[in-house]
Every structure is written in structure tokens, then in C-alpha cells.
Amino acid sequence: MKNYEKKSFFTTLYLFFIPLLILSGTVLYMYHEDKIKDIEENILYQMKDYTFDFKGKKFSLDIIEDDKQKKLFKIYHCKEGLCAYFQTISTAPYLLKVIYDKSKYEKLYNQFLIKIFNFSIIILLLLFLLSIGFAIYSLRPMREALFLLENFLKDIIHDLNTPATSILLNSKLLRKRGDFEEIERIELSAKSIASLYKNLEYMSPNTINKDENVSIEEIINEKVEVLQKIYPKINFTKKLNSLILKSNKNGINRIIDNLITNACKYNKKNGQVHIVINKNQLIIKDTGIGIKNTKKVFQRYYKENTSGLGIGMSIVKQLCEVLNINIYIESTLGKGTQITLVFPEDIN
Template sequence: MKKYEKKSFLTSVFLFFIPLAIFSSIVLYMYHQDKIKDIEQNILYQMRDYTFDFKSDKFILDVVEYDNNKELFKLYKCKEGLCSYFKAADSGLYLLKVVFPQEKYEKIYKDFIVKIFKFSVVVMFILLFLSFGFAFYSLRPMREALYLLENFLKDIIHDLNTPSTSILLNSKLLKRHGDFEEIERIELSAKTISSLYKNLEFITQKGIEKNENISVSQVINSKIDVLHKLYPTIIFKKDIEDFFIKTNENALERILDNLLTNACKYNKKNGIVHIIASKNKIIIKDTGIGIKNVSRVFDRYYKETDRGLGIGLSIVKKLCSALDIKITIKSKIEEGTSVELVL
């Protein structure tokens, strides 16, 4: 089950189970209160029957002086347990005090609580089972829709690759007959489409092998050369030390391409993109518009403007995890963003 499926599944379980659990708890509490009243009422009637023959060993009998404040045939809580008062035969000066001992009442109450607890556990398990069933059932249409969407995406990725590759090849052939600005623009646009294709390709990719020895400065410089043509008003500053790492070249290119493109795309006019690369660390700083909600930038399809698809940084996070790269983003609105990669 994928991350977004788990989130949807758990949300459905929570939304179904919690209201039912609350409702069941209220019903069980009301049942508990009524049952306690029934138990006490039953004890009171047994006390009354006891005053006729005094043959039960459940109760303790005492004789007390008559008191107007003591209501007859009513259950009281006294220090000995539960007690009630009845008229003594042929006497108006004394009352019979019948006591149901506290330890006996606690045993009856404890047995009842154990039964209701067992019943509550069974009810909660049934509700949880129903909640899981409901969640699986509600997840089914979403899974079917996502399955269709993923297949559609795979077809789009496959069909996108052919025309973008063809445009790049033909633009390079046209350059042999004359290097015109229009041809360069076509080539840059084709590279942009190719970059989008590679991003989409990584969404459906499963495993990434780290078996290539890559020059970090070479990858960064090649990306800057392309971006400088696409964003001619952006000023690029470089403090790059050349070093090699063993990783996946295509994946590392995707990470840097997305981060550098964002640094340019969301920068201000005549803004600066500063790239610092030293041993096992790359820092990309820009003077752009900043990010409002840094904690959500890696969520797929999350975006703070109308530009883009909202998949670039989610792919970056996925690739960083696959390549064991630690990524940290700090940002201030209208001041800029800093991204640090620890390789």
C-alpha cells in the first residue's frame, strides 16, 4: 500500500470508527447506570423480604431508635455498605436497620464491571473490523482511478519521449546549416520537454542503482549552461570544487536540474543563484520569492503558485532518499531560499 493510500485508509478508519466508538461508549455508560440502579433495587427488595423471616445470611440486622429523618424502604449508603430501614413489628419506637455489607456489594459490582468490560472489548473489535472493511471499500474506487491514472501517465511518458528526442536531433542537424537564434530556442524548449519527461519517468521508476563515478562540478556546470540560456537575466555565482562521488548520474542530474530550475523560475528579475560545492556538500542559494510552507514542499502536487506541476521537489525527495542524500531547505519570503545537499 502506497503512502497516500495508507493516509486515505487510516483517515477513513478514523472517521468511521471514532464516531461509532463514541456513540457506543455513551450507550454502554447509560446501560451501566441503569444496571446499577437495577442491582440496587433488587438488593432493596431482598432486604424487605429478609425482614419477614430473617433467614438470609446476606444481610446484617440491627435495631435503631425511630428517626423521622430516616425514610423507610429506601436504600442508603452507610459506612457498613448499603442499608435500609423498616418498621419493627409491634413497635413504633424502633426501626429495623438491614445492612448489605460493602464487600458483598463490591463483589457484585466488580463482576458486573468485568462483564461489561468484556462486552465493550467485543463491541470495539467489531466496530474496528467494520471500520477496516468500510475503509477498504472506500479505498477501492480511488485505487482503480489511480491505477488508470498511472497507466495513462506511463503512456504519456512513452509518447512524450519520441517527439522530444526527434526535435533535439533535428535541431542539432539544423545547426550544421547555420546557427540561428531560433534554432537554439527550439533546442532549449526541446530540452525543457525532455527534462519534464525525465521527471515523469522517475515517478514510476522502482529501483535506482548507485554504480557510477560522477564529477559533481561537470554535472552542475552542464545544467548552468542550459539554464543560463533559458534565464538570461539570472546571475549565476559559482564556488565549486571538483570532486567525484559514486552514485546514479541520471538521478543526480534530476535532483540538480529541479533545484536549479526552481531557483531560476521563482527568482526575481536580475536575481542571483549562488552554487557552492565542496567535498560531499552542495548548497544552492537564490534571491527569489521564498517558500511559505517549507514543510509541504516535498508533497506531490503541492505548489504555492500557478506555475509548474508540483512534482519536481517530490521527485527530488524520492531520489535523495534512494541515493542516501540528506536534503535541507530553508526559506524566507521575499528574501530567498537555500537548499543544502549532503552527499
């Protein structure tokens, strides 16, 4: 289950389960109060029967003075347990105090609590399963819509690949007739379209080969050379040590391409991009607009600007996980962003 699906699932689950839990809790509380009244009322009638013949050991008996405050035929909670007062046969100012022992009442009450607790667990489990079923069912329309959207994007990008390739081939043929600045611009635009196509190819990079020798320095130099022409007002500074990995070249290429391109795309006018290779770390730091929410930046389709599709950083994160690369982001709004890639130790 993808991150946005998990978020939607748990949100729906909580919104459905919690009201049901509150409602069932209220109903169980009302049932508890009503049942306790029934139990006490049943004991009261047994007390009344007891006053006719005083047989049995269920109740104990006492005679007290009538103080005119005690109501007859009513249950009281006294220190001995449950008590009720009845009129004596004689005309003397005394009352019969029938007592239901406290330990007996607690035992009866605890038995009732165990029953209601077991019933509550069953109800809770049923409500939870019902909520899970509802949450799963509610995901279906979103999954269908996203499935159609992803297929739509794949079809569009796939259709773009053919004209992009054609433009690149024809621009190379034109170069043979004459080298013009306009041809170079056409080539750069076509390469940008081709890069978008390659991004889509890595939207679900679960299994890729990791047995190629990849030169990080070489990839960075190639990317900077292209991006310097697209963003001529960006100042690039590089401090690159040799770093060769046993990994997947296309995957590493996608990661670095997205990161450096973003550093340029979301930079300020006449901004700077610093790229450093230090041991097994690659640091890309820019002086751009910064990122508002670094925790959400890796979520697919998340965008903080109107431009882009919101899939580049999601692909970067997935590729990093597949290639065992740790990625860290530090960003300050209005000042810039620093992204650090920590590659596996087993480098060549």
C-alpha cells in the first residue's frame, strides 16, 4: 500500500471507527446503568419476600428506630452492603432493616462486569473489522482514479518519447549543415522531454540490476554541462573526488539528474549550486526558495509549486531505497536546500 493510500485508509478508519466506538460506549454505559437497577430491584423484591418468613441465609436482619427519613421499600447502599427498610408488624417506632451482604453484592456485580466486558470486546472487534472493511471499500474509487491517472501519464510520456527522439536525431543532422545556437536549444529541450520519459520508467523500481561500475563524478560533470546551458544564470561550484560505485548507472543517473535539476529549477536568479563529493557522500546545496515540508516532499504527486508533476522526488526516494542509498534533506525557506546522499560503504 502506497503512502497516500495508507493516509487515506487510516483517516477513513479513524473517522468511521471512533464515532462507532463512542456510540457503542454510550449504549453499553446506558445498558450497564439499566442492568444495575434491574439487579437491585430484583434484590429488593427478594428482601420483601424475606420479611414474610425470615427463612434462608441470603439476607441478614436488624431492627432500627424509625427516624422518619428512611423511605420504605427502597434500596440503599450502606456500609454493610445493600439495605432496605420495611415496616414492622407492631405499632412501635421501629423498622426492619434487611441487609444484603457487601461481599455477595460485589461478587454478583463482578460477574455482571465480566459478562459486559466480554460482550464489549466482541462488539469492539466487530466494529473494528467493519471499519476496516469500510476503509478498504472507500479506497476503491481513489485507486481506480489513480490507476487511470498513472496510465494516462504513461501513455502521454510514451507518446512524447517518439517526437523527442525524432527531434534529437534531426537536430544532429542539422548540425552537419551548420552549427547554430537555436539547434542547441532544440536539443536541450528535447533532452528535457526525454528526461521526463526516463523518470516515468522508474516510477516503480522494485528490481533493477546493481552490477555496473558507476562513476559519480562523471555523471555530475555530464549533468552540470547540460544544465549550465539551460540555466546560464546559475553559478555551479564543484569539489569532486573520485567515487565509483557498484550499482545501477541509469538509477544513479535518475537520482542525480532530478536533484541537480531541482536545485536549478527552484533556485533564485543568479543563484548558486554547490556540489561536493566527500568519501561516500554526495552533497548538493543550493541558494533557492527552500522546501516548506521536507517530510512530504517524497510523496508522489506532492507539489509546493504549480510546475512539475510531483513525481521526481518520489522516484528519487524509491531508487534510493532500492539501491541502498540514504538520503537526507535540510531546507530553510528563502535560503536554500541541502541534500546529502550517503552511498553504501562497499564502493570500488
